[in-house]
Amino acid sequence: MASVLSIIHYTFIQQSRNHLYMVVILFGLTMIAASLLFGAVAGDQEIEVILDLGLAVTELFGLIMAIFGAVTLILEEIESKTIYLLLTRPLPRSHYLIGRFFGLLLSIFVSMLFMGVFHLILLFVKGWTLSATFFVSFPFMILKISVITALALFFSLFSTSSVSSIVFTVLFWLLGHFGTELSFLANKSKNAISALGTKAFLFLIPDMSVMNYRDVFTLAGPHWTQQFLWGSSYAFLYCLACLFLALALFSRKEF
Amino acid sequence: MNSENILELDKTAKIYRRSHLGKTKETRGALDITFSIQKGEVFGLLGLNGAGKTTIIKLVLGLIFPTSGRIQVMGKSPEDPLNKKQIGYLPEVPYFYKFLTAREVLSFYGRISGLPSHALPNRIEDALRIVRMQDHSNRPMREYSKGMLQRIGLAQAILHDPPLMLFDEPVTGLDPMGLKEMRDLLVSLNKNGKTIFFSSHSISEAEKVCHRVGIMVKGRLEKIVSKNEWEGQTGSLEKIFVDTITSKGGISVG
Numbered sequence: 001m002a003s004v005l006s007i008i009h010y011t012f013i014q015q016s017r018n019h020l021y022m023v024v025i026l027f028g029l030t031m032i033a034a035s036l037l038f039g040a041v042a043g044d045q046e047i048e049v050i051l052d053l054g055l056a057v058t059e060l061f062g063l064i065m066a067i068f069g070a071v072t073l074i075l076e077e078i079e080s081k082t083i084y085l086l087l088t089r090p091l092p093r094s095h096y097l098i099g100r101f102f103g104l105l106l107s108i109f110v111s112m113l114f115m116g117v118f119h120l121i122l123l124f125v126k127g128w129t130l131s132a133t134f135f136v137s138f139p140f141m142i143l144k145i146s147v148i149t150a151l152a153l154f155f156s157l158f159s160t161s162s163v164s165s166i167v168f169t170v171l172f173w174l175l176g177h178f179g180t181e182l183s184f185l186a187n188k189s190k191n192a193i194s195a196l197g198t199k200a201f202l203f204l205i206p207d208m209s210v211m212n213y214r215d216v217f218t219l220a221g222p223h224w225t226q227q228f229l230w231g232s233s234y235a236f237l238y239c240l241a242c243l244f245l246a247l248a249l250f251s252r253k254e255f
Numbered sequence: 256m257n258s259e260n261i262l263e264l265d266k267t268a269k270i271y272r273r274s275h276l277g278k279t280k281e282t283r284g285a286l287d288i289t290f291s292i293q294k295g296e297v298f299g300l301l302g303l304n305g306a307g308k309t310t311i312i313k314l315v316l317g318l319i320f321p322t323s324g325r326i327q328v329m330g331k332s333p334e335d336p337l338n339k340k341q342i343g344y345l346p347e348v349p350y351f352y353k354f355l356t357a358r359e360v361l362s363f364y365g366r367i368s369g370l371p372s373h374a375l376p377n378r379i380e381d382a383l384r385i386v387r388m389q390d391h392s393n394r395p396m397r398e399y400s401k402g403m404l405q406r407i408g409l410a411q412a413i414l415h416d417p418p419l420m421l422f423d424e425p426v427t428g429l430d431p432m433g434l435k436e437m438r439d440l441l442v443s444l445n446k447n448g449k450t451i452f453f454s455s456h457s458i459s460e461a462e463k464v465c466h467r468v469g470i471m472v473k474g475r476l477e478k479i480v481s482k483n484e485w486e487g488q489t490g491s492l493e494k495i496f497v498d499t500i501t502s503k504g505g506i507s508v509g
Contacts, residue, residue: 006366010352017354081350085411088316089367090340254319 003091004099011103012110015069021107028061028115036122047128054119055137055213058112062145063173065108070152071165073100074250083255093251097153101243105149109142136224140213143235147206148173150242157249176208210234260327261419261450262315263291267324269310283474284310288324290469290476292452294418297445299461300454301496302471308454309347310474312423315452316344328419340369343417347424349408353397357388357407360396361414368415382410385440402433409440420444422453426460438464462492470496472503 015021035053039046074097077083086096116138123134151172155165175182179202186198211231269284285307292298300308313319314326317333331338351360361379370378383389386406396404405428412420426437441464445451455461461468462485470478478499485492 003367003369006363010355010363013359014352014354081346081348082352084318084346084350085344085364086367087318088339088342088344089364090336090338090369091367092336252320255313 003095004102007091007096007099008103008106011073011100012107015104015107016110021065021111024061024065025111025114028057028111029118031057031061032115032119032122036126039126047123047126050123050126051128051134054115054122055134055141058115058119059141059144061115062108062112062141063148065111066104066145066149067152067166067169067173069104069108070101070149071156071162071169073104073153073156075156075162075165078255081255087255094247097247097250098243101149101153105146108145108149112138112141112145136228137213139228140211140231143211143231144208147208147211147235147238147242150239150246151206154242154246154249157246157253172205173208176206177212179205179207179209206238207234259293260291261294261296261329262452263325263327264288264311264314265325265327267314267326268322269307269314269319270322283307284319285314286474288476290479292450294450295445295448296467297441297451297465298453299465299468300452300471301456301458301461301468302454303456303500305473306471307474308471309423311471312344312421312452312454315421316342340415341417341419343412343415343420345408345412345420345422345425347427349404349411351396351404351407354395356395357383357392357399357410360407361392361410364411365414370415378414378416382414385413386410401428402430405429405433409437413444418448418450420449420451420453422451424455425453426455426457434460458493458496468492470499472500475503477503 032054035050035057038053039050042049074083077086087093120134148169152165152169155168156162159165159168182198182202182205186195186202189195189198210227211234267288268286271282271284273280273282288307288311300311302308310319314321315328315333317335317339320334326333328338329341355363358379361382362375365375365378366372380389383392386409388403388406388410391399391403396407399407409425412422422441425441426434429437438460441451441453445464451464466482468480469476470480478495480492480495485495
């Protein structure tokens with residue numbers, strides 16, 4: 001456990017001392033601030049626009065950090081050979097992988113927290129009345145980011161190049177939002193093999209609809225808690241599967 | 256396994272396989288390697304570039320896995336993570352996190368090596384003192400020269416006081432003073448009971464510090480020479496080395 005915590009700690013330091021990390025946060029903050037411009041032209045919907053755009057920007061920048069961070073997380077260490085001095089220590093490969101994963105997640109969450117606080121300040125300045133929707137959306141975003149980080153980490157170990165890992169992850173992210181449509185297409189298909197193939201593929205791609213906070217806004221009362229419970233269980237199992245597969249690849253990887 | 260053997264390789268082979276467009280290319284890294292190193296010994300592995308020295312070190316460290324044969328480090332598999340507490344490793348070029356200071360690097364390696372928190376500051380001080388880097392330990396690693404990086408590399412290798420030291424080309428690229436310091440350190444570590452296994456191109460350095468030397472040619476361990484075979488005759492080990500390489504056709508690297 002101590003070794004996992006050490007890896008989490010150093011991964012967090014590594015990310016936070018990376019200039020690119022700071023640039024992404026600053027760019028995210030600028031984009032959130034730019035939502036004021038869109039709000040200004042939205043008339044009486046100003047606060048709604050600032051709220052929606054700010055949340056979308058936070059999620060988008062979290063996603064960018066997750067994909068690029070996870071894909072380069074291990075590959076960079078292999079290329080720079082810094083991994084040699086880690087794996088020749090009494091550090092099980094599983095501890096290293098888990099530590100890197102959670103260290104990256106922590107740095108992404110911290111960056112999202114910065115963006116969230118800044119967004120909140122802007123909303124209050126604009127006279128926003130405190131509502132649960134903002135705070136509910138964050139845990140859902142965290143679930144999505146966790147899933148995509150685990151998926152990108154798996155692809156980075158499965159694929160031979162960082163470009164293909166990024167392409168696969170983005171593809172899965174996009175397809176994950178179209179689960180219902182894919183399912184509809186599979187049911188409509190007259191070819192049994194392609195229908196079966198599509199349904200099998202549906203099991204592989206993450207079902208992002210169960211972690212979609214936008215649905216929360218349309219749900220009344222206590223329904224969001226049920227959705228969050230289902231979403232977090234799904235995200236936990238999906239992350240676990242990705243990490244398990246990543247570990248299977250990593251445990252026999254040669255350096 | 257002999258109880259005094261700290262490291263043992265038995266008919267170990269490593270074939271690298273690389274697949275590209277359905278074709279698999281095989282490259283031999285090491286073939287039929289059998290030798291053992293006893294506790295308290297300094298064993299040098301000599302060979303030309305591509306002879307398989309680094310392959311042997313990586314196999315012992317568990318960074319790569321043998322295609323066949325058996326490796327035992329203190330009676331256990333090199334893949335056993337806990338057993339790695341017994342090993343201090345210095346790579347040919349130490350690769351560090353440029354965003355950390357030397358002290359932070361050592362603290363990090365110390366923690367993942369299982370050193371208790373209360374003992375860590377003293378161990379870091381000791382390691383920095385031995386490699387004479389106390390005055391530069393709070394600077395980020397990106398500002399270090401090659402020689403300074405090599406010193407920190409040594410510091411991280413001895414930090415957790417392991418009984419077995421593995422050094423990959425420890426004297427490559429060092430200036431004359433650096434060479435002497437490294438040699439003195441190897442002798443001093445050995446006097447303190449450490450077993451040392453290192454690879455090198457430098458026959459003269461191996462001649463000065465080793466109890467035995469293994470000569471590798473094209474992935475095979477062709478000869479093991481004991482100190483008494485070269486002692487007292489300057490250039491004797493070089494002659495043995497050249498004769499072995501020439502007789503095995505190792506001049507053209509395979």
